[in-house]
Amino acid sequence: MKAVRFHEYGTPEVLRYEDVDQPAPDVGEIRIRVAATSFNPVEGNIRAGVMQGPIPIRLPHTPGLDIAGTVDALGEDVTGFDIGDRVIGALPLTSTGAAAEYVVAPAQLLTAAPTSVPLVDAAGLPLVGLTAWQALFDHAKLTTGQRVLVNGAGGVVGGYAVQLAKNTGAYVIATTGPHSSEQAKLAGADEIHGPGIPELSEPVDVVLNFAPLAPEQMAALAAVIRDGGVLVNTTVWMPAASDEARGVRGINLFFRPDAEQLAQLVTLLDAGKLHLGPTRRVPLAGLAQVHTEAATAPINGKIVFVTPNATLD
Numbered sequence: 001m002k003a004v005r006f007h008e009y010g011t012p013e014v015l016r017y018e019d020v021d022q023p024a025p026d027v028g029e030i031r032i033r034v035a036a037t038s039f040n041p042v043e044g045n046i047r048a049g050v051m052q053g054p055i056p057i058r059l060p061h062t063p064g065l066d067i068a069g070t071v072d073a074l075g076e077d078v079t080g081f082d083i084g085d086r087v088i089g090a091l092p093l094t095s096t097g098a099a100a101e102y103v104v105a106p107a108q109l110l111t112a113a114p115t116s117v118p119l120v121d122a123a124g125l126p127l128v129g130l131t132a133w134q135a136l137f138d139h140a141k142l143t144t145g146q147r148v149l150v151n152g153a154g155g156v157v158g159g160y161a162v163q164l165a166k167n168t169g170a171y172v173i174a175t176t177g178p179h180s181s182e183q184a185k186l187a188g189a190d191e192i193h194g195p196g197i198p199e200l201s202e203p204v205d206v207v208l209n210f211a212p213l214a215p216e217q218m219a220a221l222a223a224v225i226r227d228g229g230v231l232v233n234t235t236v237w238m239p240a241a242s243d244e245a246r247g248v249r250g251i252n253l254f255f256r257p258d259a260e261q262l263a264q265l266v267t268l269l270d271a272g273k274l275h276l277g278p279t280r281r282v283p284l285a286g287l288a289q290v291h292t293e294a295a296t297a298p299i300n301g302k303i304v305f306v307t308p309n310a311t312l313d
Contacts, residue, residue, distance in 0.1 A: 118312065144169035206231075
């Protein structure tokens with residue numbers, strides 16, 4: 001089968017589109033005929049070798065944390081899935097990835113694919129959708145009527161966070177770059193501000209930070225939170241600010257796979273209460289070129305890598 005792998009850390013040139021052995025599922029695992037995986041910025045950092053401490057991998061390594069595909073083979077003790085089922089899932093950061101024609105994954109990490117969007121485009125949902133969900137509900141404990149500021153709402157994760165917060169009945173304030181304010185508006189933000197720390201009429205209960213910040217900007221974000229509120233941050237190279245005197249907690253979020261949460265995201269998507277952001281399809285063989293693009297400028301929207309297996313329905 002074809003897969004993309006790197007045998008050493010380095011620039012995007014280390015990524016090779018090559019022939020590898022087809023994997024076999026072990027106990028509790030499923031082999032998936034991959035339709036598509038997606039690009040997530042953390043994968044560029046893993047490839048470059050700058051995440052070896054927190055995210056140890058074994059070389060050669062196949063990237064691709066998101067999976068969308070069809071069940072091809074079942075390992076022992078797998079229940080709840082049949083050959084031919086369409087599934088999606090997210091893999092742990094240290095796992096062999098899905099940038100291949102076939103991948104094996106623990107059955108417990110998979111859920112039924114959405115029926116309202118093409119399977120290849122659904123590959124763009126798992127990691128970013130789960131990151132937004134976990135920021136809002138696992139860490140911020142968002143409830144109806146709260147005020148939430150989403151810093152970086154024009155990005156993919158930020159767009160999902162705005163939608164999910166609005167679905168919960170929160171008042172959502174968004175900050176975006178000059179070219180992504182329309183995306184935040186479509187996602188349902190109640191207020192939209194430009195980059196930086198906005199001047200607010202009253203404090204917020206929750207801040208979600210999805211954008212790179214200088215230390216003084218991170219501290220300024222904490223200052224707009226009411227006493228006892230929370231700041232959830234995904235930019236792990238800049239730790240979340242807190243204010244112990246006012247009871248403001250700073251939490252650094254590390255995404256984790258969760259099939260139950262992903263199933264809830266799929267339900268919202270199929271019900272029309274959640275919408276995929278802009279998606280660009282690229283052949284799997286073009287994965288290295290996208291890594292090169294991402295090394296020079298931020299990627300807008302979501303890129304999915306379509307395998308030779310895929311049918312573009």
